[in-house]
Amino acid sequence: MPAKAKSARRPRTSSRPAEPSAFTARRPRAFLQGFANGLNVIRSFGPQTSAMTLSEVAKLNGLTRAAARRILLTMQELGYVEAHGRTFQLRPKVLDLGYAYLSSISWIGIAQPIVEDIVAKTRMPCNGSVLDNQDIIYVLRVSTRVEIRADLAISIGRRFPAYLTAMGRTLLSGLPPQDFEDYLASATIAPLTRRTVSNPAALRKVIASDRAQGWSFVNQEHATGICSIGVPLRDARARTFAALGIGWVVTDESPEKTRDRVLPVLLAAATAINRLLRVHGSVSGP
Known part of the structure; x- marks a missing residue:
């Protein structure tokens, strides 16, 4: 039976003490x-x-x-x-x-010029993130000259609940099955808009669909008027270690039309990054 969603508490987007481990409260005996x-x-x-x-x-x-x-x-x-x-x-x-971590991630230097090319082609900011417990954390960002809305003025180190964002769902879709079930059992899943998928059973279906198609699309679930798409970055063993994503403010163009226009650029960029990572060898971090 699917786990019931916890409610009545708004998901965190600001810094606070982290979970003691990925999805459980267990601590090793050597824990300081x-x-x-x-x-x-x-x-x-x-x-x-x-x-x-x-x-x-x-x-x-x-x-x-x-x-x-x-x-x-x-x-x-x-x-x-x-x-x-x-x-x-x-x-x-x-x-x-923070710099000690960022400087140790080899894929960021490889991805940076390709992400800059994404921004030049789409005229939209592009981000890279990794999964950290129940949140995604931004580790790469290339902005446009002007941020249209404060919701999109995101800096490296910013956190969002994984289930609410396209990059987060992309990363969740790359988890081993048991790790994903552990996430569902421990995460606080609550609606932020009327569109938010906040039922664990429904979220499980969405993640399965995203896993099958190889990308994620979130339509105004995190905030009204904000959409995003996410694609995976994978290592030589086909394991998802990070995600690339683009977010935008809804305009006269339908969210689906914007998605279909931008998605091929993002997918092509992810393929190019993955290919370069295989040429350069192993991935350092996250």
Whole structure:
């Protein structure tokens, strides 16, 4: 029997402490809780929490004031946070953590010029993402000169629930069957628009269809007026490791017509990237 969807809570699109593992709450015996707490403190800073007091950091992360104080003082000593009176803020050095990951992904350098060509041909922004627990996270983006709508002004590192986006569904369609079932059992699946596929059984059918056709199309399920398509990037073993996607604002042209016009460009680009990756050997990351 398909798992029932959880509801009554809006899916997260901002940074917050991550799940302890891919789709379960199990932790190995060697798990360092103190180290995990420090990483969670870094992730708890965001647009609405750019500066926090010690008490706010402790409350948001489920820590005692003493534990939060030790973490903040350690990070301050290492240069990752700074104090201004009673509040703490992240310092630019935090970007080193993200850059270490991005610089280790060999496929981004190969894909970048091809993605730029996609943008030149379609005049639409193009993105690359990977699956991280229940979300996708943007690791590559080439923008147009002007972003038409704030919904599309996306930066590297941005997260969205996987089930809501075309790239997310593309990545979910590439999961081994049991991993996908684990995702369905643990994900918070809730509608954001009247078009959102929020029933696990229905989502399972959509993902199966996307897997068979080799691409995904989402029509105003994440936000009214926003559509997207996604295609997979695959390694030498035909495993999906990332997705390319294009999002656009609905205009006088029907979403389906825009999809049919842009999809061949995106598919051809993905084929070219996959071919180059095979020539260069293995894929580094995600």
